[in-house]
Amino acid sequence: MSRARPALLLLSASLIPVIILAAAMGWFFISEQQKAIDDDLRSRAVTMAATLQRELKTQIQLLSLVADSPRLDPPISRPGFAETARRLRERVPAWEQIRVSDEQGEVVLSLPPLQDDDGRRVVDVESHATVIRSGAPIIGNIAIGPNGQAAFAIRVPIQRKDRLRAVLSAVIRPAIVTNLLYAGGLPSTWSVWVVDGQDRLVASTGTPGLAGKPAGEFASFSGNGFGEAALKAGGDLRATEVALEETPWRVRVGLPIAEYDRPARNATILLVAASCFTLLLSGSAAFLFQRELHSRNRERESMANWQRMDALGKLTGQAAHDFNNLLMVFQSGVEGIKRRRNDEQRVTQLLSHMGDGVARGKTITQRLLSFSRRSNQGAAHIELDVRLNELEPLLRQAVNDTIVMETSLPDDLWPVHVDPASLEIALINLLTNSREAMENGGRVTISARNVPEAAIEDPGLHGAFVALTVTDTGTGIQPGDIVRIFEPFFSIRKDGRPGLGLTQVHSFAHGSGGAVKVTSLIGHGSAFTLLLPKSNVPRMPRQEIKPAIDLPRTMLIVDDTPSSLESLRLSLEGLVSTILTAASGEEALVVLDRNPQIEAVVSDIMMPGMSGIELAEEIARRNPRLPIVLMTGYSDKQEAGVEITRPVVAKPFDNQELARAFNTARARSSDNVVQLGLPTRS
Missing domain, CATH: 3.40.50.2300 (Response regulator)
Known part of the structure; x- marks a missing residue:
């Protein structure tokens, strides 16, 4: 099995790009299918518009011939008009009425004749005024007549000697348009409707009785050319719109959105299947790679774990030794007080030793906790110049007499917001590290500077910081070791003893919301820089009056x-x-x-x-x-x-x-x- 893993890993890795390419090609193919559906939809709409345009143009031509007839020469004879109109209605049954109106829109002649309660003015005033103004034939908008029936008018001018005398109109029911829509040969699931210049419905398929009403009563349409439509009766359409020439009418054709999206759904299914298979192969490849890596590193990991456990045992033993020493102080103090209760001087001395033991035990506990602490829960406002001045005697104990320690802090240094005890331990660990790098003596410098937010180069850090740097003149760190010096139990000591000092420094810096940087030059020394977040609390006045302290009663x-x-x-x-x-x-x-x-x-x-x-x-x-x-x-x-x-x-x-x-x-x-x-x- 161990020999087969590399072959299976190679096979899985080679199939992944093939599957991705196949899925991309399938998606492109189905996208082309969707484009073909759009092209077919547009083509059918253009054909339907052309058919309707041709029919309306034929009606206009026929009515224009009548307008040029001598029977309509002014003054128009009522019997002559009636005879001509009667014959026209027999030849063109779709013409419900034939009328002659004057320039003011008053109907002067009509067949069938107007009833007494019918209005004498034309209903579609807009189209009538357009003919008077332009002297050209026109297809009017759909309108509701006095009898409540929808119709539209074809109007042509009656001109004699280059002067418009009257307007001849043929009033047509929208059924002629509806019949053309059904004869267009569209699939039964498709919808087609015609609207006029005022976006009112002229004719439609599937829902009779809506002529003359707003087009939204049949279907809402949004888009330019192609768009989405929603049928009033229910259902969404992929629709397109084509305008008729020389008229404000438009033809809209739509197919169910489910039919249009079917290729996309197929593409989605294909893509999901390919993605799942790709993920399966990727997971298999990752699993095989992990197994291979684990197999090769198992022996090395076992050795590293043994070393860690050995170092942890030594660390635990040291902590136990320190606590046992402290317990011995208390044990001795208790025994001494029992034997010499009346010796006030002796009791005072023992109590003093026990108090010192409490302080040392508290310090050991805080240092142990600082190694595992991951949060900045103990952060406080700290002024580094004041704090370092207080810690200077303790920090000098971390270096020996052959090392010169200097502190260089600017007067305008910002305060920081960190854990005071962890800061103290981090400085001691850095100074101890410097001492071990300078066996023959040298110089260590603690310096600090303000770093505004604009000067931060680390993308993971936000806000202003104070850079606290510990620089030594020691032997330096090998380039290959710099990336590992913060690892737990990693050591570059000559005796090989592991330590957790720099690990605590790293944990403290990142737990405080900052970072630690290290630079080193072999033979010239190292510099460790702690980026500590700036405190938002202003600096405290130097002569602070301490508030009175009392306990409750x-x-x-x-x-x-x-x-x-x-x-x-x-x-x-x-x-x-x-x-x-x-x-x-x-x-x-x-x-x-x-x-x-x-x-x-x-x-x-x-x-x-x-x-x-x-x-x-x-x-x-x-x-x-x-x-x-x-x-x-x-x-x-x-x-x-x-x-x-x-x-x-x-x-x-x-x-x-x-x-x-x-x-x-x-x-x-x-x-x-x-x-x-x-x-x-x-």
């Missing part, structure tokens, strides 16, 4: 862990007058209902049933003015980037941090999130 503590709940209660005794507790969100709501004097609530986030976030929302709905602070050791929602609109303190925290959180909660706005202890969000 009556507080409710909510935590599902009894030891954590009791520890916080004990730490606040003496600072808060009345402390109430609850082990769940549901219990907390009951306590709040029974004790309206409660001034503030502090709740754990992760609790079974109702979470701290849900509890805060319910409390805010009941009492929007009640300050609420959330606390957490770890929150999956928070790590996923869910915005929490309450102050959050990270366990472990001290009373000062909690007091600052309550101070923030009192003045918070609904669209800001502030985290204390953990990286803050603003």
Whole structure:
């Protein structure tokens, strides 16, 4: 089977373009069929118009011969006119009436004679006026006569000695046109109708009795030449329109849209079938290619997985070692306090060591979380010049005494919006990377510059950024390694030990909505540039007056862990007058209902049933003015980037941090999130 896969892959790949070409040719062929249908529709409409034009022209010629007859020489004899008209009606039964009208449109002679209640003026005044004005024969518009019957008139001038004396008209029922339409030999499913210059219906097939009414009563038509029509009785047509010569009449012919679209439907079916088959072949080819690739890389992947697991084990062991050291500090402190409770100096010293252990443990936890963090949930407004000045002692510890560290920041540097703890870890990782690249000493420079949106070349980035660059004079990075240095566990160290430092830098930059760029020249050093998003908050004044911090007098503590709940209660005794507790969100709501004097609530986030976030929302709905602070050791929602609109303190925290959180909660706005202890969000 392994030998057959390349052959099957080649066969699938070669059939795909053949099928695509066949589908394209089929589509072109069926499109040509549709064009042929349009040509046939147009040809039949032209033929129908020519037939009607010829019939009407014959009627005009016959009536013109009568107008030139001596029997109509003025003054016209009534008996002579009656005899001539009688003979004409016998020869041309379609002529319902023959009339003579004067220049003002008054009917002076008519056969059959007009009844007393019939109007004496012509009905189609427009066509009569056109004959008087032009002196040329004309086909009038369809009109409804006094008796309610539709008809149209053929009018010719009666001229003697180059002077128009009167107008001779033959009134014709539209049945003569209808008979011509049915005799045109159109398919039974097709429709044809004739409209006059006022878009009124002269004649049509399929629906009798509509002559003289607006053409829309039979079918609406839109288009120029070809267009779509909708029958009033139901059904859509592909229609075309042809105008008659020397008359405003038009002939419209249409066939059912289903017949017209049948080739297109066939083409669609063919295209869908070809697409499905192509997708099937493409999927087979991709599957075979994947199997082939997987087969060739299986051994190499197995080796890489073993290396990753080995590195992960070392990393886990290091973290366990650090935490065990911290636990030893607490164990020793607890034992020492038990034995020397009355030795105030000794207890104070032990408590100081335990406090330092808490701070170190908190730092280790934040650094571990920064490796897996994918969101910018801890972002806060940071002024880099102030922050780097505070971190300078810590950053100098990341390099040894043989390395000179310099900081170069402009006075007008923009503030940024990132996670403060992750920024600190990223800088330490970059400086550690530079230190390892300069075993014999050198120089490392931390610089920054403003990058406006117009200067951003990365299409995936939007907005303004601050470029924070760490440059060293080390050995540099090989070009082939630059594309891999951010991969987890990839290392260019001489001892081959894997690390996650640059992986954390990459995760921090992209999680912040920015990017990290690296340039290097072998033998001259490397430069890592973090593009950090600009903060929309203006710079803080340098002499900031800190607000007063105080704790509420009556507080409710909510935590599902009894030891954590009791520890916080004990730490606040003496600072808060009345402390109430609850082990769940549901219990907390009951306590709040029974004790309206409660001034503030502090709740754990992760609790079974109702979470701290849900509890805060319910409390805010009941009492929007009640300050609420959330606390957490770890929150999956928070790590996923869910915005929490309450102050959050990270366990472990001290009373000062909690007091600052309550101070923030009192003045918070609904669209800001502030985290204390953990990286803050603003």
